[in-house]
Amino acid sequence: MARRPAAHKASGPASRAGNPAVDGRLVAIDVRSLELHSGGARRVDGSVHVDALRCGGQDYQAEPATVDVQCEVVRLVNGWHLRLRTQADLRGPCWRCLGDAHLHSAIDVTEIAIEGAEDPDMECLYLVDDVLEIADWVRDAIAEDLPSTILCDEDCAGLCPSCGENRNLVRCKCARPDIDPRWSGLAELAQRLEIGSADDDNAGDSAVDVDED
Ligand SMILES: [Zn+2]
């Protein structure tokens, strides 16, 4: 995949309103600075850096590491309604073969924050003293969107547990662990026939008689 240069956007209206930004990337949004009245809404666009995400003991990196985000802020009578939309492409190891796995994440999530609420569902973890920690929200939303098993392909054949070869690339001669031991004699015969026919091709003389019809 071609690596796009990290987006370096000029400061948008949100930055002019005094929101913390690093290298033009949005880190947090001071929702008070949007000067919204009850019922008023404002969309803040920006770019956010996504740190590597750790999942199943492996690191997954967004590529590019800076993603475009749209955040809608609605002022309620006694709080805020927040909507975050973004997309990210991630790359990291496949859990079966350790090859490259590519993931795409499309995020559209909302949070509600009611002032003085005692119900945790009415609180937003990312809104502290009217400052929305958007970079943290983006990272967590992408992490929650990761699949339960990360694979390079849903049909990934994985590594051979005996010799460690990548079965997507090489067909090793190790016994397949999924063969029922009662059929192992048949598997051996099949392997002998396979070797026999290979010998036929090379020497025309085989210890195993193969009827080729
Ligand atoms: Zn794989």
Ligand SMILES: [Zn+2]
């Ligand atoms: Zn093997």
